[in-house]
Amino acid sequence: MGDSNLRARLPHGLSDVFFEQAALKEKLEAAAGHVFAQWGYGRIYVPTFEYYDSLTTEASARTRSEMYRFFDRDGHVMALRPDMTVATARVAGTKLYDQPLPLRFYYIGNVFRHVAPQAGRQHEFTQAGIELLGVSTPEADAEVVSVTVATLVAMGLTDFQINLGQVAFLKGLLDNTSISTEDIVSLEDAIERKNPVEINQTISRLGLDQSTENAIRAIPSLCGRDGVLDSARKLATTRASQEAIERLVQVYKLLQDAGMGDHVILDLGEARSMGYYTGTTYHVYAAGLGFPICSGGRYDNLVAHYGKIMPAMGFALGIERVMLLMDEPEPLGPDVLFATGGYAECYPLITAMRQSGLIVEQEISGRTGQELTNYACQSHARRWITCQAGSKFIVHIGDDTKTYSPTELAEEIAIWARS
Amino acid sequence: MGPLIIALPKGRMQIDALELFAEIGYPTDESDIGRKLVFDDETGRLRFILAKPSDVPTYVEYGAADLGIVGQDTLHESEWDLYEPLALNFAHCHLALAGPPEMREANLRLRSGVRVASKYPNLANQYFESLGISAEVIYLSGSVELGPATGLADLLVDLVQTGRTLVENGLVELDTIMESQAVLVVNRASHKLRFEAIQEIINQLALRVEERRPKND
Numbered sequence: 001m002g003d004s005n006l007r008a009r010l011p012h013g014l015s016d017v018f019f020e021q022a023a024l025k026e027k028l029e030a031a032a033g034h035v036f037a038q039w040g041y042g043r044i045y046v047p048t049f050e051y052y053d054s055l056t057t058e059a060s061a062r063t064r065s066e067m068y069r070f071f072d073r074d075g076h077v078m079a080l081r082p083d084m085t086v087a088t089a090r091v092a093g094t095k096l097y098d099q100p101l102p103l104r105f106y107y108i109g110n111v112f113r114h115v116a117p118q119a120g121r122q123h124e125f126t127q128a129g130i131e132l133l134g135v136s137t138p139e140a141d142a143e144v145v146s147v148t149v150a151t152l153v154a155m156g157l158t159d160f161q162i163n164l165g166q167v168a169f170l171k172g173l174l175d176n177t178s179i180s181t182e183d184i185v186s187l188e189d190a191i192e193r194k195n196p197v198e199i200n201q202t203i204s205r206l207g208l209d210q211s212t213e214n215a216i217r218a219i220p221s222l223c224g225r226d227g228v229l230d231s232a233r234k235l236a237t238t239r240a241s242q243e244a245i246e247r248l249v250q251v252y253k254l255l256q257d258a259g260m261g262d263h264v265i266l267d268l269g270e271a272r273s274m275g276y277y278t279g280t281t282y283h284v285y286a287a288g289l290g291f292p293i294c295s296g297g298r299y300d301n302l303v304a305h306y307g308k309i310m311p312a313m314g315f316a317l318g319i320e321r322v323m324l325l326m327d328e329p330e331p332l333g334p335d336v337l338f339a340t341g342g343y344a345e346c347y348p349l350i351t352a353m354r355q356s357g358l359i360v361e362q363e364i365s366g367r368t369g370q371e372l373t374n375y376a377c378q379s380h381a382r383r384w385i386t387c388q389a390g391s392k393f394i395v396h397i398g399d400d401t402k403t404y405s406p407t408e409l410a411e412e413i414a415i416w417a418r419s
Numbered sequence: 420m421g422p423l424i425i426a427l428p429k430g431r432m433q434i435d436a437l438e439l440f441a442e443i444g445y446p447t448d449e450s451d452i453g454r455k456l457v458f459d460d461e462t463g464r465l466r467f468i469l470a471k472p473s474d475v476p477t478y479v480e481y482g483a484a485d486l487g488i489v490g491q492d493t494l495h496e497s498e499w500d501l502y503e504p505l506a507l508n509f510a511h512c513h514l515a516l517a518g519p520p521e522m523r524e525a526n527l528r529l530r531s532g533v534r535v536a537s538k539y540p541n542l543a544n545q546y547f548e549s550l551g552i553s554a555e556v557i558y559l560s561g562s563v564e565l566g567p568a569t570g571l572a573d574l575l576v577d578l579v580q581t582g583r584t585l586v587e588n589g590l591v592e593l594d595t596i597m598e599s600q601a602v603l604v605v606n607r608a609s610h611k612l613r614f615e616a617i618q619e620i621i622n623q624l625a626l627r628v629e630e631r632r633p634k635n636d
Binding site: 116161163193194195196197198220221223224265267283285286287288289290291292 | 479480481482483498500501502503504505506605606607608609610611612614618
């Protein structure tokens, strides 16, 4: 197959975005950026590709297998970023290790994952998110969750639910045992699928004591509100698992104090995580969508790989997934389509319109009469204006027309700009 | 909130599944069965949709259905991002390697290539890879027994329930690749957003499946 066969095609898993969808995407990104900035987060731009070794720090086998890899001219293995967190951690560890803490960063950018065709997943997609580096208090966890809520609300969502979990609970239960990392991963996978047969098979292989086994079996059903904390406290047999639960209690309390309790469900069965998560984690679900729109978590060990011990927490939101929840956007069209007919007298008026905030499209194809009317309708122009002799302006709205002098039109502009 | 939507595979499993739901208190109108693709149970709390068996996980993963019932063979042939909280103890069968009787003596590991016809190319490939056998798996969408009969393939990998089809075609079972039964699958987001309603169904089903099991099982 020659290249010419591919020239007009787009590879699977990629998409072009334009017209109303592009406007919607731009609006959602702007809403997110605005909220992040209000909470004191500054923008960070990181490269689209880096050394594979750098981006795979603490990455799970799954993330590694999903990464796009290629060689640079010197034979180094490079990769497209699968998320923004690892690169931000690298910046913090290698460049910002002596800066006052915390560091608050936000990003909006595309990430790349070669995933098997699955619900709501593209190979390139846009993430908006924050990283809060250098502080490990419950207040830091609550802040990141609160920013998530504020962002979703600013985007116009109300019906969503945050499933708040703690990856340290399971790890804490296994704290004093000699279980290998692989076994922990297969246990997390079984809990992740809520498959009791698989959980039992894995547990029986590990030779744990009875109370630990019971606690692990109970994990998938530890989902709800305050009652979950009591059940979890009873199951926490090790110091590390008790601390993990107490942490969850504190974060939950802070979120309730901040008036966000209604959105939060405690869910210790949410074992899935990015490989680098160490503590509080969460996913956000919205009615009408079969997969999460957001996920976040604490990653206290990641930055240390880049030379500085620095606890951190962040979240990322999938812009395309939020778009799936939005109503079909209105068709885009200019406020005014202006056919000057070559009269220079039009230009001061056009400039005044744009200055007052109106979107003005100029007719540059020489259309007049019915042709102009047809085009104005097709392009969803709210009104169109033609000019006679440089002194009369005819404003068309639907089938109505009205004629204005330059002074009258200048007054009319102010009215349009307000509506 | 509307009814919970449950995707069922058309055919034999659909009847068994509806019987199970009837036993836990969600009976359906007999006249709907086999006639409609979408119908509610008599309580109005459940809505059933009938799909091609291999499409059930798709409906559930995308959230078009909250729950689904599917055979483990179909489920594990592809990768899905689903919860699998319960095995339902019906539609038992197994995925078998089969071929002409003379293949009993063959040591597949020592052959440089063996051709296998199957509707389950992924499960077949995983099986051969795990045993170090170089196999060329040929995908067929049905009548897999024809593979060895026509010389298209040396062996086949297919579901076996009674084994009669194999015997009729002069084939024998050579190995069991996996046991299979009907399982319940749940959409991740639904499980979070409608936790109590879904957990109640899971608990009711689990209890009933346990009651149905013969005591000396």
